[in-house]
Amino acid sequence: MNLQLKLRLSSMMFLEFFVWGSWYVTMGTFLGTNLQARDQDISLAFSTQSFGAIIAPFIVGLIADRYFHAQKILGVIHLLGAGLMFLLYNSSDFSEFFPLIFIYMILFMPTLALVNSISFNQMKNPEKEFSVIRVWGTIGWIAAGMLISFLAWDSQEGMADGLLRNTWIMASMVSLGLGLYSFTLPSTPPRASSNEKFTLSNALGLDALSLLKHKNYAIFFLSSILICIPLAFYYQNASPFLTEIGLENSTGKMALGQVSEVAFMLALPIFFSRFGLKKTLIVAMLAWAVRYFFFAFGNAQDGVWMLLVGILLHGICYDFFFVSGQIYTDSHAGEKYKSSAQGLITLATYGIGMLIGFWAAGQISNFYLDSAGSHDWKSIWMIPSGISVLVLLFFISFFKSEKTELKP
Structure with a gap:
């Protein structure tokens, strides 16, 4: 190119x-x-x-x-x-x-x-x-x-x-x-023939459901849906949380999460090759729990470092789980189901998982809202931290280590 x-x-x-x-x-x-x-x-x-x-x-x-x-x-x-x-x-x-x-x-x-x-x-x-x-x-x-x-x-x-x-x-x-x-x-013409039959199962990746017959992949698939529940708390609540507690330039500071995403994307191949899929996913889920724990106990004064560390953990949380998951999905799908398998995991995570997560985050945030319009953020953040720990324990208990190659 x-x-x-x-x-x-x-x-x-x-x-x-x-x-x-x-x-x-x-x-x-x-x-x-x-x-x-x-x-x-x-x-x-x-x-x-x-x-x-x-x-x-x-x-x-x-x-x-x-x-x-x-x-x-x-x-x-x-x-x-x-x-x-x-x-x-x-x-x-x-x-x-x-x-x-x-x-x-x-x-x-x-x-x-x-x-x-x-x-x-x-x-x-x-x-x-x-x-x-x-x-x-x-x-x-x-x-x-x-x-x-x-x-x-x-x-x-x-x-x-x-x-x-x-x-x-x-x-x-x-x-x-x-x-x-x-x-x-650059011109990007249609890839399929207009006469080719469109099927709902193919569009949604449902023809890749056969992958769930593999027990390990089924455990990963369910864990992916569940971990998106605490993920939704971050997207929905992080900015209002940082603003409400008085952290200046909160949007710019939250962008540090994307900076770390770039850094950990570069580190992922090394970590993945050395420690394997299971440990990479475990580190990612542990990072979710730690991030929300830091948010629960951080503040805009002497606890700012906890907030910044929580934001910087985004690279591990996202790259180590979702990018590794895409690699793992690709390795199981084979040539026949490559596209549909990626569509299925996207539907499960950004569709089903985060839909549940956004609903839960709204209900929980409202429950911990006082009459003065302030939130009990410590209690709010401890819930997704606890969910992350439960998903982690579920994954560790049932997912068996297997060799997965990381493409260059």
């Missing part, structure tokens, strides 16, 4: 995740402070990601793979997304906000597969070339968070002035730019 093409695809990834990072991290805080939404409302808003993940295979499988070029669909979606982001910027209450974010996430989630498809279509050796392109998505997410904190939109003064609303107009402008830019990307 020549340098010019690398730059074009890297720019696409940067903008794709910049758009997402512009609003996703701070949405919980925005809803609570700007729209006076309840915890259950915030939970409902975040659950749109799960509904988007469930519906995404229909859009990609039925439309992108059969009728239209991927880069054109990407462009149209982001142009529509720019309009929806502008409407979200102008929303005045949650009843107006929710249908807009629901429609947006159903449109946006398929773009995560589309940018991958456009990239893979230009690569001769994806195993070595893709990570160099994909890392710019993480950098885009980091840049969005850093910019929000640099502009002080997430500061106490900024939120008091309603500046956090500007995240939506920023996302709208960048989405507009990406929408127009997408039409200049």
Whole structure:
């Protein structure tokens, strides 16, 4: 792949995740402070990601793979997304906000597969070339968070002035730019024949359910769903938590989680090769428990280091579990079920697991909300920490060590 093409695809990834990072991290805080939404409302808003993940295979499988070029669909979606982001910027209450974010996430989630498809279509050796392109998505997410904190939109003064609303107009402008830019990307024609029969089981990866006959994989699959329950607590509650306890530049500090994601992505092949799959997954689940324990006992004064360590553990939590899980899934799937198996694990985690997690996080956060509008964050964070420990014990007890190769 020549340098010019690398730059074009890297720019696409940067903008794709910049758009997402512009609003996703701070949405919980925005809803609570700007729209006076309840915890259950915030939970409902975040659950749109799960509904988007469930519906995404229909859009990609039925439309992108059969009728239209991927880069054109990407462009149209982001142009529509720019309009929806502008409407979200102008929303005045949650009843107006929710249908807009629901429609947006159903449109946006398929773009995560589309940018991958456009990239893979230009690569001769994806195993070595893709990570160099994909890392710019993480950098885009980091840049969005850093910019929000640099502009002080997430500061106490900024939120008091309603500046956090500007995240939506920023996302709208960048989405507009990406929408127009997408039409200049390399041609990525439909992969399947328009005459080829579309099946629900193939789109959702259900034809890969045969993998669950393997006991070890079934244990991993169930653990993946369960570990996404505490994961949802982080996405939904971390920003409101850090804001409520008075941590300055919280969005920029949360971007350190993506910085660690880059670092641990580089460390994963070494750790995986040396210690194997089971120990890698155990370390990841243990990191979840430790992260939430640190959040429970950290504060914005002398306990800031605990909060920062909890954020920096994101790299281990995400890379060591989800990336290792994708490798493990690929090794079991074989050529016949490679795509459908990855679709199935995505449906199970981002769809089912996180949908349960967002609901639970909303209910628990509301339960520990006092009459003054403050949360008992220590009690809230100890619950996902405890869930992580239980999932860890389940996994250790039933998952047997097996050799899994990490592709170069």
